[in-house]
Amino acid sequence: MIATQSPYWLRLNGLWVHLEGVTPGVDVAMARPSSSFISTDGYQIWQRAPRGPRSWELNYTYATPDAIAALQAAAAGVGGSTDTLLLDTTMSAQNMLAPEDCWGDGAAGWALGAGVYIDGIPLDTGVSWEISCRADTTYFFGVVTDHSVGTTVGSITDTDGDTDVTLTRQSGNPGVSASFTTLADTTITVTLAAAAGKTAWGPIFAETATTPTAFVIGQGTPCPVAIVDPDITVNRAWYGGNTAGETSWADYSVTIQEVAAQ
Structure with a gap:
């Protein structure tokens, strides 16, 4: 078999x-979980987690x-x-981040591939994500930001010191992106540094050797x-x-x- x-x-x-x-x-x-009720003036109110x-x-x-x-x-x-x-891995090939990590309370803007107009993540205090990754696997990170071209935006590191990637604002879409291959099972940390008045839209962290063509909301895996x-x-x-x-x-x-x- x-x-x-x-x-x-x-x-x-x-x-x-x-x-x-x-x-x-x-x-x-x-x-x-979700619930709904009808208010006294006849409107149905829908709530969900x-x-x-x-x-x-x-x-x-x-x-x-x-x-x-x-x-x-x-x-x-x-x-x-x-x-x-x-x-x-059907989900990790799209976006491994948790869905709530992919948007914030900042100004709306276009994500990768201009497919989704999404609320931005304010970078006034910076933001970071931790993802459990497998050995000998290629990963992609991409995000749209409003930094000037050539600006250092953040970094990608791991718990073993084998991964050390500097994220720089480039021209085009998504503007900030990097691919790398892990050497061992590890936890990857992606950091976008604090930058007053700057915003990020639609981050993607995916288990793929090719550049995604459009933003997909985080699938929360693993x-x-x-x-x-x-x-x-x-x-x-x-x-x-x-x-x-x-x-x-x-x-x-x-x-x-x-x-x-x-």
Whole structure:
């Protein structure tokens, strides 16, 4: 059996495990709480949280031992919820930042690719993001700012000292961008330095070797998760021929629940 190239990776105790063998057709449920009421003058008022936790329903017909061992260990509490992260590479190729990190309360402006007119992030006190990244992987960061061309805007560093990128305002769109490849599993810090009266629009941090052509709101990956104990279905089948006999195998299903979502 050749394991499927699943887009899911689980970080457990600081190490990434590829969750291979996932059956195609994963349901990702969103749980953003909301409520509505009608005021005395007849207007309907709709309220909702900034975002809600997601859950992934993974099914395995032919599970790889490493994937099931990692999921069962995480469900048993190995590593703790703060260290157990789920990475979805279909999302990380778009924008790994949390959605609320991609806009602020500044003046609206165009993001990368002029596809979204978005509220800007004031840089009067600066801003920074931390992202858990995998080894030997190429990443892209881009953001639109109103700095003058040639101005040093910020930096990209990591916890191991292997990554040290200076961000400079260039001409064109997005204006500030950089690509780099990690040498080891690490935490990357992207910093836009304090600059009075300056604004940033539509930051993208993506797991990709190519420059994105348009801004996509942050997908919040990797994210802290809790693993529900995997359900097991035992299958049995008879086979004939010269070596007739019976074989059995186990199918697994598991719910992965996002925690600590704001």
